[in-house]
Amino acid sequence: MMMSSAVMAQEPLTVAWWNVENLFDTRDDTKTNDDEFTPEGEKHWTRRRLAVKVDGIYKTLAMMDLPDVVGLGEVENKFVLRELCQGTPLSQVPYRYVHYDSPDRRGIDVALIYRTDRFTVTNSRKVSVSDSAAGFFTRDILIVEGITGEGDSVCLLVNHWPSKRGGEEADAQRLRIADTLRRLMVELHAKHPTAAVVAMGDMNCSAGEEAIDKGMRFAGDTVSADGIRLLTQRLPSDWGSHKYQGEWRYIDQMFLLAGDGWQVKKLKLLKYDHLLTDDGNRPGQRPKRTYQGLRYEGGLSDHLPLLLRMRHSLQ
Numbered sequence: 001m002m003m004s005s006a007v008m009a010q011e012p013l014t015v016a017w018w019n020v021e022n023l024f025d026t027r028d029d030t031k032t033n034d035d036e037f038t039p040e041g042e043k044h045w046t047r048r049r050l051a052v053k054v055d056g057i058y059k060t061l062a063m064m065d066l067p068d069v070v071g072l073g074e075v076e077n078k079f080v081l082r083e084l085c086q087g088t089p090l091s092q093v094p095y096r097y098v099h100y101d102s103p104d105r106r107g108i109d110v111a112l113i114y115r116t117d118r119f120t121v122t123n124s125r126k127v128s129v130s131d132s133a134a135g136f137f138t139r140d141i142l143i144v145e146g147i148t149g150e151g152d153s154v155c156l157l158v159n160h161w162p163s164k165r166g167g168e169e170a171d172a173q174r175l176r177i178a179d180t181l182r183r184l185m186v187e188l189h190a191k192h193p194t195a196a197v198v199a200m201g202d203m204n205c206s207a208g209e210e211a212i213d214k215g216m217r218f219a220g221d222t223v224s225a226d227g228i229r230l231l232t233q234r235l236p237s238d239w240g241s242h243k244y245q246g247e248w249r250y251i252d253q254m255f256l257l258a259g260d261g262w263q264v265k266k267l268k269l270l271k272y273d274h275l276l277t278d279d280g281n282r283p284g285q286r287p288k289r290t291y292q293g294l295r296y297e298g299g300l301s302d303h304l305p306l307l308l309r310m311r312h313s314l315q
Contacts (some may be wrong), residue, residue, distance in 0.1 A: 017200035018305035019073035032107030040056040068118040071158040103137040108269035110158040130175045152312045155188040159201025178215025194259035246282040265309040
């Protein structure tokens with residue numbers, strides 16, 4: 001049954017973020033360091049294992065009630081996005097995707113999938129945040145501008161900041177990229193004053209760390225000097241989106257800079273049973289990964305997804 005426009009107008013906008021951890025195809029890309037994710041590679045990555053992972057991602061999105069837009073991290077290319085959007089029942093929704101190749105040496109990028117019945121893309125682009133002079137190459141920021149089914153403007157910025165493996169250099173790069181993201185959000189808000197500007201991603205740092213406190217100008221608060229809101233501060237403090245050496249942390253973040261009338265209804269950390277497993281000799285659970293080292297574990301990611309519900313009250 002088709003829903004009336006009056007009912008549709010009452011629906012919130014749902015925005016999800018998920019680092020799906022190494023969503024590679026099975027072919028060797030000679031331009032990137034993806035050799036381990038091939039049938040002959042260390043991890044013996046096969047079409048069957050890829051199909052299991054893609055099917056698991058689809059089923060997880062279905063459990064989220066099929067969000068309007070979903071930011072994804074660690075996707076290799078358009079092939080795996082087509083497998084997800086067109087090779088699963090998601091093709092009946094329907095979902096489409098926005099993706100650009102980035103200069104990451106492993107060949108992993110960010111992407112956005114969206115429901116064409118709930119969100120219309122009006123513009124998209126990528127912003128390079130690599131430092132070629134320093135030989136530092138990382139994922140671009142993906143910017144997608146669009147209109148919701150209710151006619152509201154929304155700007156989405158999808159991120160995957162450098163990991164902590166690079167030590168002080170990576171810390172400095174995250175700080176620089178955080179400042180770039182902040183400026184992009186402010187610029188988009190000036191361009192679309194009534195819009196919701198939502199930044200999401202795996203930032204590889206938590207609230208209180210320098211990149212967020214100084215680069216995003218939060219200075220220990222939940223609202224920055226530019227009016228950007230740190231939404232993950234709403235989440236339960238005894239959990240996190242990622243677990244490292246037995247400690248949960250929120251290294252996946254959502255930020256909001258919005259015009260009048262936008263209300264955050266709920267931000268949830270999704271702790272579905274199939275996304276978790278016992279944490280070995282440590283107490284509690286951890287995300288169930290596709291691989292634990294070289295051992296195939298059959299899970300989906302080392303990160304848990306976030307789901308944001310928001311509404312614009314000025315119709």
